[in-house]
Amino acid sequence: MPEADPGTNADEGETRQGESRPGSPGEGMLADQEGELDLPYWLTSTEEAANTSFPRMVRRLPRLLREAWLLGWRASRRTTLAVLVSQVAAGVAAAVGLISVVGVLDGLLRAGPTPDRVRAAVPSLALLVLALAVRGLLASAATAAHGRLSPMVSEAAEMRLLDLTTRVDLATFDDPSWRDAMERARDRGISAAQQLVDHGIDLFTHLVGLGVAAGVLTVLHPALLPMLVLAVVPTAWAAVRSAKLNYRSRLRLIAVWRRQRMLGYLLAAREPAAELRAFTVRRVLLAEVGRLLRVSTNEEIRVIGRVVRTNLLGQALSGLATGLAYAMLFWLLWTGRMALATAGAAAYAINMGIGKLTELAFTANRVYEQGLYFADFQGFCELSTARAEPEPGRRAPDGFTEIQLRNVTFAYPDAERPAVDDVSLVVRRGQIIALVGENGSGKSTLAAVLAVSRAFHRDAPLLICDEPTANLDARAEHEVYRRLRELAAGRTVVLITHRMASVREADRIYVLDHGSVVEEGDHEELMAAGGLYAQLFTLQASAYQSA
Numbered sequence: 001m002p003e004a005d006p007g008t009n010a011d012e013g014e015t016r017q018g019e020s021r022p023g024s025p026g027e028g029m030l031a032d033q034e035g036e037l038d039l040p041y042w043l044t045s046t047e048e049a050a051n052t053s054f055p056r057m058v059r060r061l062p063r064l065l066r067e068a069w070l071l072g073w074r075a076s077r078r079t080t081l082a083v084l085v086s087q088v089a090a091g092v093a094a095a096v097g098l099i100s101v102v103g104v105l106d107g108l109l110r111a112g113p114t115p116d117r118v119r120a121a122v123p124s125l126a127l128l129v130l131a132l133a134v135r136g137l138l139a140s141a142a143t144a145a146h147g148r149l150s151p152m153v154s155e156a157a158e159m160r161l162l163d164l165t166t167r168v169d170l171a172t173f174d175d176p177s178w179r180d181a182m183e184r185a186r187d188r189g190i191s192a193a194q195q196l197v198d199h200g201i202d203l204f205t206h207l208v209g210l211g212v213a214a215g216v217l218t219v220l221h222p223a224l225l226p227m228l229v230l231a232v233v234p235t236a237w238a239a240v241r242s243a244k245l246n247y248r249s250r251l252r253l254i255a256v257w258r259r260q261r262m263l264g265y266l267l268a269a270r271e272p273a274a275e276l277r278a279f280t281v282r283r284v285l286l287a288e289v290g291r292l293l294r295v296s297t298n299e300e301i302r303v304i305g306r307v308v309r310t311n312l313l314g315q316a317l318s319g320l321a322t323g324l325a326y327a328m329l330f331w332l333l334w335t336g337r338m339a340l341a342t343a344g345a346a347a348y349a350i351n352m353g354i355g356k357l358t359e360l361a362f363t364a365n366r367v368y369e370q371g372l373y374f375a376d377f378q379g380f381c382e383l384s385t386a387r388a389e390p391e392p393g394r395r396a397p398d399g400f401t402e403i404q405l406r407n408v409t410f411a412y413p414d415a416e417r418p419a420v421d422d423v424s425l426v427v428r429r430g431q432i433i434a435l436v437g438e439n440g441s442g443k444s445t446l447a448a449v450l451a452v453s454r455a456f457h458r459d460a461p462l463l464i465c466d467e468p469t470a471n472l473d474a475r476a477e478h479e480v481y482r483r484l485r486e487l488a489a490g491r492t493v494v495l496i497t498h499r500m501a502s503v504r505e506a507d508r509i510y511v512l513d514h515g516s517v518v519e520e521g522d523h524e525e526l527m528a529a530g531g532l533y534a535q536l537f538t539l540q541a542s543a544y545q546s547a
Contacts, residue, residue, distance in 0.1 A: 061203075061364055064371040068200025071193055075152040079145050083201060086142035090135050091208035097131035098216045098349055100124045105341035146201050150194055157193040157377065161185055164384035172387045181380040189377025196370045203367055206360040213353030220346045221338055227325035228350055231318055232357035238314025239361035242307045249303040253296055260292040318354070325350055403427040403462075403492075421515035427462075432493045434503035435510050436533065466496040481505070500537040509533065 072080040103124025108117050165182060172178050217224040263285050266272050276282055329346060332338035338346070405425050411418040427433050481502045495503060503509055504523045511519035511526070511533045519531050526533040 058364070060368060060371065064196065064367050065200050065203065067371065067374065068196045068367070071153050071157070072149050072197050072201075075156040076149060079149045079152065082145040083142055083149060084204075086138045086145060087201075087205055087208050090138035090142060091212050093131045093135035093138060094209065095212045095216060097128050097135065098212065098345060098352075099219070100128040100131060101345040101348055102220075102341050104128060105344040106339065109340050142205075146198070149201075150198055153197045154190060154194040157190045160381065161190060161377070164381055164388065167388040167391075168384050169387060169389050172384075178383060178387070181376070181383055184373075184376040185380035188373045189380065192370045192373035193377055196367065196374050199363055199367045199370060203360065203363045206356050206363060209356040210353060210360060213349045213356060216349045217346060217353070220342050220349070221332060223328060223332070224325065224346055224350065227321070227328050228353045228357075231321040231325050231350065232354050234314045234317030234321065235354065235358045236361035238311050238318075239358060240365050241310050241314075243362065243365040245303055245306055245310070249299055253299055256292050256295050256299075260289060260296070263289045263292070322350070322354065400462075401429055418515050423512075423515070423517050425510055425517060425520070427492055427494060428507075429492050431507040432495060432505065433508050433510070434495045434497065434506035435512060436497065436500060436503055436536070462494075463491050464494045464496075467498070477502075500533070500540050 069080065069084075072083070101124075104121045107119075107121030107124060110117055110120060161182075168178070214225055214228065217228055266276060267282070267285055267289065276285070326347065329338070329343050333340060333343050403426070405423060408420055408423045409418050410420040425433075477499075495506060497503060507522065509519075509521060509523065509526060510517050511531070513532060519526055519529065519533050521529070527537065
């Protein structure tokens with residue numbers, strides 16, 4: 001059966017399988033809409049992994065392994081070093097064990113009485129047992145270190161993402177491309193960082209084991225090494241191809257799974273239960289879920305069949321190549337170029353090498369895919385670093401005598417004019433400062449800005465009140481403002497309000513209009529000036545006077 005295009009959407013795959021026909025039930029409900037079958041961003045790298053070539057994957061593996069070890073190294077140098085040393089030492093112990101097999105077989109197969117042959121094999125056997133024991137201990141140590149390192153990498157990656165997210169300038173949050181990059185990095189990038197390290201360590205482990213087998217074969221007889229590679233290439237091809245078949249199946253079914261989950265929620269959740277019965281659509285939805293389940297089942301069965309056939313072909317070719325390798329062993333024995341004991345050890349090394357190379361192929365494919373998702377994380381880090389706000393070079397003081405705003409201007413993105421325009425004011429310790437003005441004058445925006453300063457003075461006596469009595473009745477409101485100095489307990493207070501009568505006791509009143517300070521002074525001074533403050537105060541006061 002020809003392989004489907006990995007870019008084919010799920011509906012096309014359903015039609016080929018005879019599961020969906022024009023006029024079928026639920027066709028209107030599940031009609032394609034623009035963008036509905038677009039590949040989700042968290043599967044775009046799976047698509048690339050499904051379509052990549054084996055040579056391209058092999059070329060990128062060294063860089064991915066380097067990135068994996070650098071991640072671990074940044075998370076914990078000691079733990080990463082422990083994993084590395086344990087794995088290499090375990091490989092050396094395995095090599096010693098393989099070589100000792102030659103001594104065991106040589107002692108057992110030499111001429112003479114059986115007790116003498118057993119005694120001759122005992123030293124090599126003891127070395128083999130010791131090597132296997134040491135290898136087991138080192139492998140356990142490596143597993144323990146790996147278990148510690150993996151969550152450390154995840155923690156470091158998440159902290160890195162959050163640190164960069166909180167350092168970018170606020171305008172960056174309005175950039176759709178940056179938000180998309182953040183979603184990809186958060187949803188798949190953090191887990192990809194951890195899995196890249198996990199699979200990278202597994203890949204390194206298999207490489208060490210393969211190196212051990214190859215090194216032993218080279219020592220025993222160099223002609224056996226090419227035979228090992230020849231025996232494993234078909235299995236490796238089958239492993240990579242099977243993984244790609246599974247990836248492509250996942251891509252074809254993602255839209256089907258999405259619809260199935262949505263309809264499954266409608267059928268099982270409490271919230272839509274009443275409407276589902278009222279509109280009598282239960283059978284229609286059940287029929288549609290059944291259709292989607294059949295599509296998914298048929299696709300999975302089809303893929304399993306192809307995977308089985310691929311693996312059978314790979315195993316058959318690998319078996320043929322393995323047979324050639326053993327034929328080479330027999331020829332070396334027949335011609336006297338290799339001793340029987342050496343041939344036994346070589347056979348064991350060939351079998352070990354085949355297993356390691358097969359696992360290596362599977363793991364390499366996983367490393368490649370997770371490396372693609374990790375590239376999203378790296379891209380987000382680079383983008384956010386470029387947009388990070390500069391960190392202040394000095395530490396904020398523990399206390400303050402006054403806070404000055406000098407020519408402060410602030411504009412919201414895409415706004416026609418600044419919300420705060422060239423504002424300068426002074427807030428002195430212990431004062432009550434009032435910001436008044438009409439709607440849209442910039443009071444709250446200005447408060448959100450000498451609030452940024454408050455973040456640096458968390459322990460300082462600064463209180464910013466934006467309409468603090470909005471939910472109080474008139475009597476409670478009057479009591480709050482009457483006792484404002486007592487309630488503030490000597491702290492500096494910045495008061496933002498529309499109610500002009502509430503600011504009479506303020507030490508300094510700033511009147512804003514269209515983002516600019518147009519008047520300042522205390523209540524008596526501003527009333528005497530007869531400007532905007534006097535107009536607003538008189539207007540509000542007249543509402544409480546009898547006609």
